[in-house]
Amino acid sequence: MNAKYDERAKKVDSLLCVGLDPDFDKLPERFKKMDEPQFEFNKWIIDETHEYAAAYKPNSAFYEARGDAGMRELKRTADYLRSEHPDIFTIDDAKRGDIGNTNNGYATSVFDWLGFDAITLQPYQGGRALEPFLSRSDKTCIILCRTSNEGSGEFQNLMTDGKPQWKIVAEKAASEWNANGNCMLVAGATYPEELAEIRASVGDMTLLVPGVGKQGGSATEVVPNGKNSEGLGLIINSSRGIIFTDDPGAEAKKLRDEINSCRV
Amino acid sequence: MNAKYDERAKKVDSLLCVGLDPDFDKLPERFKKMDEPQFEFNKWIIDETHEYAAAYKPNSAFYEARGDAGMRELKRTADYLRSEHPDIFTIDDAKRGDIGNTNNGYATSVFDWLGFDAITLQPYQGGRALEPFLSRSDKTCIILCRTSNEGSGEFQNLMTDGKPQWKIVAEKAASEWNANGNCMLVAGATYPEELAEIRASVGDMTLLVPGVGKQGGSATEVVPNGKNSEGLGLIINSSRGIIFTDDPGAEAKKLRDEINSCRV
Numbered sequence: 041m042n043a044k045y046d047e048r049a050k051k052v053d054s055l056l057c058v059g060l061d062p063d064f065d066k067l068p069e070r071f072k073k074m075d076e077p078q079f080e081f082n083k084w085i086i087d088e089t090h091e092y093a094a095a096y097k098p099n100s101a102f103y104e105a106r107g108d109a110g111m112r113e114l115k116r117t118a119d120y121l122r123s124e125h126p127d128i129f130t131i132d133d134a135k136r137g138d139i140g141n142t143n144n145g146y147a148t149s150v151f152d153w154l155g156f157d158a159i160t161l162q163p164y165q166g167g168r169a170l171e172p173f174l175s176r177s178d179k180t181c182i183i184l185c186r187t188s189n190e191g192s193g194e195f196q197n198l199m200t201d202g203k204p205q206w207k208i209v210a211e212k213a214a215s216e217w218n219a220n221g222n223c224m225l226v227a228g229a230t231y232p233e234e235l236a237e238i239r240a241s242v243g244d245m246t247l248l249v250p251g252v253g254k255q256g257g258s259a260t261e262v263v264p265n266g267k268n269s270e271g272l273g274l275i276i277n278s279s280r281g282i283i284f285t286d287d288p289g290a291e292a293k294k295l296r297d298e299i300n301s302c303r304v
Numbered sequence: 305m306n307a308k309y310d311e312r313a314k315k316v317d318s319l320l321c322v323g324l325d326p327d328f329d330k331l332p333e334r335f336k337k338m339d340e341p342q343f344e345f346n347k348w349i350i351d352e353t354h355e356y357a358a359a360y361k362p363n364s365a366f367y368e369a370r371g372d373a374g375m376r377e378l379k380r381t382a383d384y385l386r387s388e389h390p391d392i393f394t395i396d397d398a399k400r401g402d403i404g405n406t407n408n409g410y411a412t413s414v415f416d417w418l419g420f421d422a423i424t425l426q427p428y429q430g431g432r433a434l435e436p437f438l439s440r441s442d443k444t445c446i447i448l449c450r451t452s453n454e455g456s457g458e459f460q461n462l463m464t465d466g467k468p469q470w471k472i473v474a475e476k477a478a479s480e481w482n483a484n485g486n487c488m489l490v491a492g493a494t495y496p497e498e499l500a501e502i503r504a505s506v507g508d509m510t511l512l513v514p515g516v517g518k519q520g521g522s523a524t525e526v527v528p529n530g531k532n533s534e535g536l537g538l539i540i541n542s543s544r545g546i547i548f549t550d551d552p553g554a555e556a557k558k559l560r561d562e563i564n565s566c567r568v
Contacts, residue, residue: 063409101402101409107379107417108372115371135402137426138365139453145327145365153371162401162426164448168455184428189403191432198464198472205462205469212458 041157041180042222042246045129046272049094055263055272055303056296057095057131057248058288059279060085060117061102066284078103079113081283083120088289089282092296095129095275096121097248118154129275130157131248135184137162143172151179158182160226160248163209167217177220185209185238188228188251206234207241214242224248227266229257229276236265244268246275252295253281259295263302271303305421305444306486306510309393310536313358319527319536319567320560321359321395321512322552323543324349324381325366330548342367343377345547347384352553353546356560359393359539360385361512382418393539394421395512399448401426407436415443422446424490424512427473431481441484449473449502452492452515470498471505478506488512491530493521493540500529508532510539516559517545523559527566535567 049055062078071081086096098117103110114132121130132154136146150159158180161170173181186196186206196206203211213223227238229251238247247266251257259276266274276299282291313319326342335345350360362381367374378396385394396418400410414423422444425434437445450460450470460470467475477487491502493515502511511530515521523540530538540563546555 061406099402099406099409101400101406101413103409104413105409105417107413108375111372111375135400135426136365138363138397138399139451139456142325142363142365145363145367145369149365149368149371153369162399162428164426164428164459165451165453166455166458166460168458169453187403187429189429189433191430192403194430194432194476195428195469195472196430198462198469200462200464205459208459208462 041178042224044127044157045095045246045275048127048129049272051127052091052094053300054092054094054296055274055276055299056093056292057097057275057277058085058089058093058282058292059277060096060098061279061283063102064106076113076116078106078110079116082117085283085288086121089292090125090128092292093128095131097131097133097277100132100134115154118156122155131160131182132156132158133160135160135162137165138169139165140169140171143169147172147176151176158224160184167212170217174217174220174222177222180222180224182224182226182248183209183213183217185213185225186227186231186234188230188255188257192228207237210238210241214245218245226250229262230255232261232265235262239266239268244270244273246273248275248277250277252276253278259299259302263299267303305442306488308391308421309359309510309539312391312393313536315391316355316358317564318356318358318560319538319540319563320357320556321361321539321541322349322353322357322546322556323541324360324362325543325547327366328370340377340380342370342374343380346381349547349552350385353556354389354392356556357392359395361395361397361541364396364398379418382420386419395424395446396420396422397424399424399426401429402433403429404433404435407433411436411440415440422488424448431476434481438481438484438486441486444486444488446488446490446512447473447477447481449477449489450491450495450498452494452519452521456492471501474502474505478509482509490514493526494519496521496525496529499526503530503532508534508537510537512539512541514541516540517542523563523566527563531567
């Protein structure tokens with residue numbers, strides 16, 4: 041499934057992922073009154089931005105906050121993407137993780153019921169617990185490595201034998217967990233130097249990079265530090281900086297172009 | 305909210321938590337045909353076991369596997385517990401974790417929409433990211449420390465300055481994150497020696513202990529190593545060993561009594 045992303049990225053000449061995070065309180069008033077406010081908002085965002093997007097990434101928390109109604113609108117969003125734009129890579133940013141037996145339920149939910157191409161995953165319970173995801177060679181597993189938030193270093197920077205934990209996660213992903221060629225890693229745009237170290241540790245593995253825009257990360261630092269040997273290998277996500285603006289299409293095009301100007 | 309657990313534990317003289325993990329494929333045939341199979345199964349389990357239970361802990365993955373229908377049945381289960389047994393402590397074993405802004409969505413979903421007393425949480429993104437949960441002094445935050453699964457040591461045992469990561473999590477929970485007195489930790493029954501070390505690190509903080517029964521942990525090791533100075537401080541969970549038996553009430557009573565025989 042990782043190849044799907046590369047093909048789309050080449051086709052539209054874009055490394056941009058649009059974050060579909062429809063925080064209900066922040067929706068424009070015209071959507072709040074609709075029967076399916078989050079889906080209708082997402083549909084509008086997708087219609088406006090798809091020609092610049094290689095991927096879309098809804099964050100599950102914003103849907104779960106509205107209970108089963110939100111979950112249905114998340115599924116409607118996934119279904120809409122699959123039917124209208126089947127070549128766009130779709131990521132459920134759900135940050136799931138449990139013991140192996142239980143992870144089967146999450147894999148079924150995200151890969152089969154919702155139908156996403158990829159899921160984000162927690163490493164804390166170890167690689168063996170991730171087996172129900174890793175064994176799905178038809179899907180992509182994106183494991184948290186170095187997250188974009190302030191304070192993310194509290195555990196991720198803990199050093200063992202001279203290596204921070206994020207680096208240990210990166211090395212294990214590249215050497216142990218990627219037997220099916222279906223792993224990627226999360227590496228925040230807010231820590232560009234560590235992004236370069238992660239790139240050095242994982243070969244050409246693709247990195248999902250949140251934190252550009254409102255969180256403070258910039259394309260000019262991310263692209264040179266994170267791209268792989270083919271000039272690809274990055275899924276650069278922006279959510280609030282695109283979706284909660286007056287002209288999401290223009291903002292998506294602007295960021296796509298800014299990213300591309302750093303690729304040459 | 306932590307006091308609610310202690311009061312219930314004293315009232316029914318029990319440290320037992322029944323894990324409501326209604327894996328659809330394992331349900332008795334008579335439930336599979338019902339309109340709300342997971343809820344009806346849970347209702348039966350609750351009716352059979354409540355007099356021996358201090359807490360119930362559904363694992364979200366088994367419900368999410370059935371999409372929005374499963375989420376509705378999880379909510380129906382929480383509603384049923386709240387209306388029929390308002391003094392029983394309820395835990396959504398959802399193992400959530402994201403950046404701070406996003407965690408607001410999960411807190412709303414689990415604490416307000418579903419209405420659980422407690423949630424299990426991932427530490428990997430750091431304590432500051434957990435603020436939307438920790439700030440809820442009306443609720444309980446149960447943070448993964450040493451999980452029960454095989455292979456859980458892959459990251460949890462990584463040593464920094466002579467301390468494994470699970471110990472660093474335990475110490476931070478006790479010294480930094482518990483300002484509202486609403487923290488607990490997950491410490492698996494399958495690692496009883498480490499349970500004793502966690503107890504030594506966290507004072508009287510309550511520990512949620514999965515892994516008794518099918519996973520191989522035993523009450524005779526868990527109770528002496530894990531109880532606090534009041535003879536409480538443990539929420540001992542069994543799921544499959546109770547719910548998928550012919551007589552769940554008898555199994556719950558048996559484990560409750562076995563735990564109690566180790567408390568004296």
